[in-house]
Amino acid sequence: MVPIESAIATVQNSEGVDLLKRRHTQLQAQLALLRASLAARTGNYCDLAQEYL
Numbered sequence: 001m002v003p004i005e006s007a008i009a010t011v012q013n014s015e016g017v018d019l020l021k022r023r024h025t026q027l028q029a030q031l032a033l034l035r036a037s038l039a040a041r042t043g044n045y046c047d048l049a050q051e052y053l
Contacts, residue, residue, distance in 0.1 A: 011017060
């Protein structure tokens, strides 16, 4: 294996990369919840605004 390929494989298999992938997944889940919450709130505001129009 070429040294550069070996270094890339080592980094890809490292524990730090695994932790970053897990954290990324957690953040994606949190973002999905925030987006859903915002959509729900925006929907409620639109409904309230429609009552006044």
